[in-house]
């Protein structure tokens with residue numbers, strides 16, 4: 001999997017008939033029911049839809065956080081899923097750290113590390129060759145340089161999500177996955193985070209996949225996909 | 236930037252009191268372990284030192300109980316058994332014998348000693364052979380007597396201190412009322428020599444009105460077979476051979492119970508500390524499932540997480556182990572005094588010897604046990620899947 005060189009090729013993401021069935025005892029929940037979609041490099045796409053419609057499930061599959069029950073997924077023309085047996089944790093990790101950055105509703109910052117250390121944290125485990133100076137550049141770009149020696153407990157929710165964004169971007173991913181990034185923020189802060197994401201997409205060509213319940217935020221994306229009962233519909 | 240070591244350290248500092256308590260447990264077990272190993276080594280060393288300080292490896296006495304030497308001193312010499320001095324010549328002839336010295340032990344009741352009187356020990360020794368057998372004896376004042384019938388004495392450190400004698404003073408042999416001139420006072424040796432007064436052999440024989448001796452000290456040649464020599468000496472009529480290596484074995488057997496007990500305490504302490512480490516690290520892993528999941532989304536491999544958690548164990552055990560060693564060093568004297576109280580027999584030197592090598596071994600044991608305890612929590616942490624942990628919160 002380490003052969004994935006997405007830098008040069010147009011990173012498109014192509015899913016075909018993705019299905020995910022959860023088993024809870026004897027009960028089967030078809031959370032995702034044959035979703036096919038194609039994302040081009042540099043797209044900003046939002047997923048909306050009622051609770052339980054399968055947004056998180058889909059985005060987790062697209063982000064290689066989970067294996068589908070059936071269906072295929074290819075990244076940059078290279079098949080990831082659908083080639084026989086499911087991928088193991090190590091293979092998934094290799095793909096994730098090469099291609100993806102993730103942010104979540106709960107920011108999951110490490111409370112004992114400063115803002116700057118949190119942003120630098122991924123580099124302790126994996127470091128792409130050209131990321132020198134990336135930490136400070138991102139802190140500046142996201143407007144949190146003045147907070148870099150604070151602990152997460154000492155900054156606001158909006159700032160925490162900016163720290164999480166900087167952390168997700170420190171290894172220069174191709175694709176940013178954001179599952180309800182403003183779910184814990186008020187309207188004003190949500191708007192700010194939305195602007196940050198839009199700006200990132202326009203200025204750096206970062207591909208962004210965002211799940212949200214907030215229609216204002218969803219409209220920021222050029223492409224909007226609505227989910228219902230495990231199916232995806234382009235708007 | 237930030238190293239994994241820093242991440243691990245900062246995590247330990249998150250729950251300070253829990254980390255501290257765990258560390259105290261490790262410190263205690265490390266302390267017990269170091270002290271125990273120090274005692275194991277120190278006791279035998281001290282015993283060897285005592286035996287070397289005898290100057291001879293074999294002692295020949297007239298037949299009787301081999302452990303009578305001590306009791307006969309206490310009984311005021313009543314139980315003493317004697318043998319002719321000609322025995323010395325028989326023994327000198329034996330192959331393997333390096334040096335031989337005849338000794339006459341006597342004990343007199345001194346009414347002025349202590350509160351209700353006490354036994355004063357006298358050794359009649361030959362000025363030609365005894366000093367060469369104990370060349371390590373150092374004089375605080377004066378030196379050995381020059382002839383075997385001079386009315387002179389050399390006093391052990393404590394004997395001189397008790398009577399407040401200096402070289403040139405006279406000392407009185409109790410019971411017999413004979414005056415001897417003090418010509419030498421020994422430095423402290425930490426052995427029974429300290430309480431003894433040495434008198435020329437002839438002189439003591441005259442005082443005791445005998446021409447016999449009680450003991451012959453034998454120094455064995457370095458290349459000789461002690462066991463063989465011992466069995467040949469048994470062929471001599473009416474004698475008893477005491478070998479100090481046997482005495483040593485007997486004493487080591489006596490204290491082996493104590494050693495086993497201390498060893499069990501050390502093992503229990505280590506086990507308890509181990510459970511503490513497992514508990515602490517496992518708790519901290521369970522509390523951090525989401526954080527660990529997030530580390531995995533940012534590219535950490537299961538092995539990275541494993542090592543991260545293992546590093547925490549290493550820090551806990553390393554610091555705790557070092558602290559225990561420091562405490563053991565600092566409390567070696569106190570341990571010595573404590574151990575002396577409970578043991579049936581204690582040699583005179585330091586019983587608890589701790590050196591750098593021993594400290595290093597103990598640290599390795601503690602860290603090794605610690606890493607073993609960290610294995611399970613670290614494995615658990617490595618297995619955390621990013622998705623479960625993120626979902627876990629809803």
Ligand SMILES: Nc1ncnc2c1ncn2[C@@H]1O[C@H](COP(=O)(O)OP(=O)(O)OP(=O)(O)O)[C@@H](O)[C@H]1O
Nearest residue numbers: 022023024029031050051052053054055056057058
């Ligand atoms: N680990 C799981 N085990 C069993 N069922 C699950 C699991 N994860 C999700 N589901 C079910 O799958 C369906 C889709 O869940 P999913 O989390 O994808 O929805 P969502 O659109 O993200 O909802 P929300 O807007 O509330 O976040 C739901 O019915 C949910 O209960």
Ligand SMILES: [Mg+2]
Nearest residue numbers: 055056057179
């Ligand atoms: Mg969801």
